[in-house]
Amino acid sequence: MQTVLDPPEVAIVAAPAAGTPNPLVAQFRAARRVSVPLVAITTPDAAATIQLLAESLKESVPQLAWDAASGLRASNSEGQAARAMVVGDGFDATRGNPQELFTGAAKLPPETVLFVLMANRWLGSPAVIQALWNLRDRFKCDRRTVVLLGTAAELPPELAGDVLVMDDPLPGPSELAQIVREQCAAASLEVADHVVDAAVEAVRGLSAFGAEQSVAMSLRTDGLDLEELWERKRQQVQLTPGLRVHKGGERFEGVGGVPTIKSLLSRVLLGNDRPGAVVFLDEIEKFMGGAAGQGADTSGVAQDQLGTILGYMQDHGAAGALFVGPPGSAKSMIAKACGPEGGIPTIQLDLGEMKGSLMGQSEHNLRTALKVITSVSNGRSLWLATSNNIFSLPPELRRRFTLGVYFFDLPSPAERNQIWDIWLRHYGLSGPLPPDPEWTGAEVQTCCDIAHRLRCTLVEAAAFVVPVSRSAPDQVDRLRSSADGKYLSASTPGVYRRTDATLPPGFGARRMSTLQQDN
Ligand SMILES: Nc1ncnc2c1ncn2[C@@H]1O[C@H](COP(=O)(O)OP(=O)(O)O)[C@@H](O)[C@H]1O
Ligand SMILES: [Mg+2]
Structure with missing residues (x-):
């Protein structure tokens, strides 16, 4: 009535x-x-x-x-x-x-x-x-x-x-545009529409008050300082416990090999429903506690948080890809390069950092972080998770990473050549390459870095490199068998199939089955 x-x-x-x-x-x-x-x-x-x-x-x-x-x-x-x-x-x-x-x-x-x-x-x-x-x-x-x-x-x-x-969600694009225009008008500054759009991109994820402050402080007599605006946002996202905006300038061209995953992600980043931010979960096995993926961690908190994240991805229809492989195989590097490739921020989500001393604080922090992510990405986030040692992934996890689970194997000889090229150029090095059977990209980089620092030859520097294929052959072996026929390959189209790797010509004709190391 x-x-x-x-x-x-x-x-x-x-x-x-x-x-x-x-x-x-x-x-x-x-x-x-x-x-x-x-x-x-x-x-x-x-x-x-x-x-x-x-x-x-x-x-x-x-x-x-x-x-x-x-x-x-x-x-x-x-x-x-x-x-x-x-x-x-x-x-x-x-x-x-x-x-x-x-x-x-x-x-x-x-x-x-x-x-x-x-x-x-x-x-x-x-x-x-x-x-x-x-x-x-x-x-x-x-x-x-x-x-x-x-x-x-x-x-x-x-x-x-x-x-x-x-x-009360954080302000959306139209409210932010209004804030930008008001601040500029108050400073008698004329701004073109595309500058307003760029400024909105840069303040997305901030509260109304935070956005207003940031814009006000980025006003210059000749316009809006967009770099300054991004920097302030980085700092504000940084203040959210567990969130960090990744700043490095990695690009796909600096990653040797793994052509399949690079091409897939380029198409996702520039295709329909373009993501507004990349969310990067590094070494996801830590969130799963104990025997990665096999059992619950003792507190159950990490597991709950993972559940919250998977629920979020489902509710927001967020796409995701999961990278599995031995350490040093470019998984994190690819994830970090996605932001710059798509012209969007890469936000690293660190569940460990969210732990608080109070009951329920981790949950509260995670919810806050997800809110900021929603806002920064305008509701369209791309989730990339890596793991060095997950042998069996829980099905609910695989389901949420809708773009697939990708296995990053040790690079093939051809891929390794590309990686050598990248790092030789980077350090300005030349000369004969050392034998590098089953080296990862990280090991190639380490060798170049040592040669550069010690001003020695690459062959001399190689003496300081202990490849993971030698230090943890069982782990690599188990990863390969658990990926075989089950995960997609980061390097070739389709499902990963385990093959016997062959040494590149010129370094001895001994055949290396995937892991049998010489000793
Ligand atoms: N394919 C590659 N091309 C160029 N550099 C690489 C490659 N793989 C690894 N690296 C180097 O090794 C470092 C560590 O690799 P990273 O991506 O962190 O390995 P992980 O697979 O363990 O996440 C990278 O930052 C990069 O310097
Ligand atoms: Mg990593």
């Missing part, structure tokens, strides 16, 4: 630039229409969320905001009268005391919206929980709303059924 009679609260909505209603505003208005009394919103920027919601409310709705340091404050003139009903003119007993706040809030007039900052920090106390719960039915009757704001919405079980949880 009420919903029919009351005009919907759209009168003063400041519509975001492109005219599409903000999803949070739409949800919040729907909640107000049906008199939801308790709402929790997870947000990276509470002030921006309050402003957004406040603009969507009618002027006649009393609005108040509470934070621990300032106590109760009115956000509009109606709110002033409402505030006086709770704290009067003098001493504000609610300051630092949310229980006092929620008890007093019972006196607020109908329709009031009360924003509570850092609410998640206070919901550990039974008295606070009870005082909040007591408001539920009274607030429901006359359309009052408590809006609990925080970076996480971890509700105590007593409230879980009574609070409607919403999420």
Whole structure:
């Protein structure tokens, strides 16, 4: 009944630039229409969320905001009268005391919206929980709303059924474009559309406040400093526990061999539904704990996190590829080069770094990180994971990496020649090459690096190289057999098939079966 009679609260909505209603505003208005009394919103920027919601409310709705340091404050003139009903003119007993706040809030007039900052920090106390719960039915009757704001919405079980949880995502491209234009206009700076687009790319993933600050600080008299803008974003993403923007300048042309995976990824990076960011999970076996992929780790936390990631990939329809192979076979190098190849950031996700001292902190950090990833990639992330020693991959993992599992074998002689070329050129070296049976790319690079540092010949430098095919032949052997017929090959089209490798001509005619090392 009420919903029919009351005009919907759209009168003063400041519509975001492109005219599409903000999803949070739409949800919040729907909640107000049906008199939801308790709402929790997870947000990276509470002030921006309050402003957004406040603009969507009618002027006649009393609005108040509470934070621990300032106590109760009115956000509009109606709110002033409402505030006086709770704290009067003098001493504000609610300051630092949310229980006092929620008890007093019972006196607020109908329709009031009360924003509570850092609410998640206070919901550990039974008295606070009870005082909040007591408001539920009274607030429901006359359309009052408590809006609990925080970076996480971890509700105590007593409230879980009574609070409607919403999420204020980071600003989308149209909101960011508006921020860029406003900042430039304020500085009387004319900017072309393509500069605005480039700036939006560079601030994606930041909160509204963060984006505003970054743009403001990147304004120059002659335009926007896009490099500076990227650098600031790198720093901000870096502040998210467990996330790092990879900065190196690797490109595919600097990787010798593995033509199949290079061509596949180039096509993905530049094809339909172009990814907005590469997410790089290095050495995924660490997340799986214990005997890689065979058993659970002792805490189960890493396993849960992997589950969360796989769920995220499914929900976002994210593409992914998994690289398996002996160490030094260019798996990480390829993953890092994908960002620069596609002109997008490579974000490394490190689950170990997310561990916190508090219960549930890893989960909270991972959720925050995924939110940042969604925003930086505009919802289109490409996931690349590597592993040096996974022998059997859990099926749910294989399923999520929809582009396939690729085996990076030790390079063939032809591939090794390409790798020698790359590193000889890089270090400015020449001269006869040492015997290099079953060397990885990393070992070729090490040999060149030593020759360069010691100013010795490559043959002399080779004495310092212990190839993995010699130090861990069993591991290489097991990897090859577990990949045989099962994983795709990074070097040749189709499924990997194990073959006997042959020594390149000129280094002795002994046949090397895949691993039988001379000794
Ligand atoms: N195919 C290759 N071409 C050029 N350099 C390579 C190649 N493979 C390995 N390297 C060198 O070895 C280093 C380590 O390789 P990396 O990709 O980290 O190995 P992993 O497969 O263990 O992830 C690289 O940073 C690069 O310098
Ligand atoms: Mg690696």
